[in-house]
Amino acid sequence: MADSGTGNRRGNMGISRRRMLNGGTALGAYFLLPHAARAQHQGHDHSAMGLDPGPIVQAAAASMDQPLLEPEVRRSVDGVLNTTLSCRYAYKDIGGQRLYLRSYEGTSHGPTLRMKPGETLKIRLSNDFPPNRDVLPQNMALPHQFNNTNFHFHGAHCSPSGIADNVMRSMAPGKKYDIEIALPKDHTSGTYWYHPHHHGGADVQIASGMAGAIIVEGDFAGVPEITNAKERVMMMSQVVFDAFGMIENFSTLFPETATRFLAINGQRRPTITMRPGEVQRWRLVGSQYQDDFFLELEKHNLNVIAFDGIPLRSMQELKTLLFAPGQRADILIQAGAPGTYEFRALPYDQGHPSPVGPLARLVVSGDPLPMKLPAALPKPPFEDVKDSEITGRRTVTFSATSPEADAAGHWQEFSFLVDGKSFNPNRIDQRVKLGAVEEWTIVNTHVHDDHVFHIHTNPFQVTQVNGQRQPDLLWRDSVIVPRKGGSVVFRSRFLDYTGIYMLHCHMMNHEEMGMMQTVEVYKD
Ligand SMILES: [Cu+2]
Structure with missing residues (x-):
């Protein structure tokens, strides 16, 4: 990657790239300070110069244990899900860090799209990133031009050609592009997702949180234990960023120990509340850019009813679940006794240590809500291949x-x-x-x-x-x-x-x- 041009793009901090490099160590250490300490630090420096320290103290507000938020939902109408999607830079507050990253729609994850088999997804994608400033590398297999993008419907059984699920398309900055993906009438119903797939920049974009869920509706019809359960969409991520709170160089993502912390829907350790006995359906989307998560919910089973958007023939009652990037798992959680339980990633050896840490807290409280897990699942959608x-x-x-x-x-x-x-x-x-x-x-x-x-x-x-x-x-x-x-x-x-x-x-x-x-x- 040529670095020559990127200084201007980062010039929003008002200093040249050279000065940033010279001061890199000090600045890097500064950005690693906890927020409160940083605010105080900044206050001292700026008051000495007679400047208003500004609102940075505000960002020290609780960054964990906030209620889990879910991405905005967009639904199909009369057989078509017609929407727009803007790819642009945005400030994102994640885990007490103010990051400046590529995004869909300026949010931590893109909107959740809900449609049915036989329907068509029509998107007008606007690439609002700034122009690429790096020339093409000699070896095109290597990362380059992080501001080009395209659109992939992960897991969809649909046409890979034309303006459908075609990942060979290149969507350059400054233009709008139409995408039209028709799902067949017999498409499986379940949890799918979308993300950029432009070779060169897809990794940087996904690591930045450019991903969203696609729910193909209609599975488990006739199983009230599932259809009556409250649903939650959970976009899993490994949060990575450089000393400036950005991802502008491939080295920020590599080696694989680069993860700062884990997050769901762009929140660090959010809180999920349930009543004792309540059953919820959690739609886990493996939108983490790189590593496996070895999942556990303290004192609760992970009852899997579908993997990768495809319903299982019988529910799998697991204590732990190894969850790789790209995969989805639909799990039923039945809340136990009142208390607080950690949903977390445990240590696992995938050749290098998988990332560990809290993902969310389940708080069980209130009056009991007697619900049941399904006794059996319906016939699965595909016949075994003989x-x-x-x-x-x-x-x-x-x-x-x-x-x-x-x-x-x-x-x-x-x-x-x-x-x-x-x-x-x-x-x-x-x-x-x-x-x-x-x-x-x-x-x-x-x-x-x-x-x-x-x-x-x-x-x-x-x-x-x-x-x-x-x-x-x-x-x-x-x-x-x-x-x-x-x-x-x-x-x-x-x-x-x-x-x-x-x-x-x-x-x-x-x-x-x-x-x-x-x-x-x-x-x-
Ligand atoms: Cu690999």
């Missing part, structure tokens, strides 16, 4: 090279590859004939990291992990592939859509550095 259906098999290998010292290296010392190659949008890597039903083996030869395989357009049914038969035969669109030669075997039907789309690692640092391939489904 041996007799399989028309072909292939293997896809994730690998990476890293410096000797591994995680201590600069990001440019690593490479992240699929089948030994870095991403090239002008090359077709997997060609699949329309109508094929295939069994794929995804291998991860990287010794240091688990990776997260994700493919667009068609979900898949996982049959084996590390050679072990999976009795629950889950349908997913994103799955963890264990390190050190680990593997996942799945089956998928390529029935409805031709066109070019992507498979990639959903740890966005890896995707951005080249761990992505093109898939072309063609008609004979």
Whole structure:
């Protein structure tokens, strides 16, 4: 990335980039001070110069334990969800930090879109970011031009072409773009999401909170234990920022220990209230940019009814849930005895330590509200893929090279590859004939990291992990592939859509550095 031009863009602080660099250490330390201490510090400096310290003390107001807020909801009308989406910089107050980040609509996460199978999503996207100031890199697989964007409907079974779910589109700053995505009538109902997918800047944009939920309505009809439960949309995130409260350089996201703290819907440790016995449906969206969360809710089961927007055949009553970037989990929580319980990420070894810390607090209080968990779930939407259906098999290998010292290296010392190659949008890597039903083996030869395989357009049914038969035969669109030669075997039907789309690692640092391939489904 060329740094030459970025000084002006950061010039809102009234000093040149050179001076910022010279004073970087001091300023960095300043920004790491707790708010109250910073306010006091600023007060001293400024009063000495006879300046009003301004309203910064105000920002020291409680930054945790506020009620959980959910993104604004936009719904379809007469079969169409017609909306606009502005991509722009915004100040965001997260966990007591005033950050200046890229956003949808100026909010911490984008609006929640609610629609039904058979309906059409029409978006006029306005790229209101400033112009890119960096030239294209020699190696296009590397991060660049963070102000270009596009739109991806993660998990949707829809056309990847034209102005539909086409992640090959490039939406440059200063212009408006139309997106039109038609869902088929038999689309699964559940929790989906949207985020930018422009290669070069998607990682920076997602890490900044550019993501929103898409709820395809209508699942579990006839199961009142679920449809009567209050719903909550939870956009999970790892909050990262530099000493200036921004993300303007890829080094801010890498190495993978860069996370400052965890958040839900742009709030650090918010409070969720429930009455004893009450059942709520939490729609967890794995919009964290990079790492797995190993989730636990103190003294409560996580009762999973759907993964990746696809209803399960039976509820899974879990004590902990390993939740990778890109994935979704719909869970029923039944509140226990009055008290306060931590919803948190526990330590986990994904090759490097997964981020840990509080996500939210569940406060159970008030009169009991007797509700029940469902005794059984309805028939799931997809038939199992049978041996007799399989028309072909292939293997896809994730690998990476890293410096000797591994995680201590600069990001440019690593490479992240699929089948030994870095991403090239002008090359077709997997060609699949329309109508094929295939069994794929995804291998991860990287010794240091688990990776997260994700493919667009068609979900898949996982049959084996590390050679072990999976009795629950889950349908997913994103799955963890264990390190050190680990593997996942799945089956998928390529029935409805031709066109070019992507498979990639959903740890966005890896995707951005080249761990992505093109898939072309063609008609004979
Ligand atoms: Cu990866």
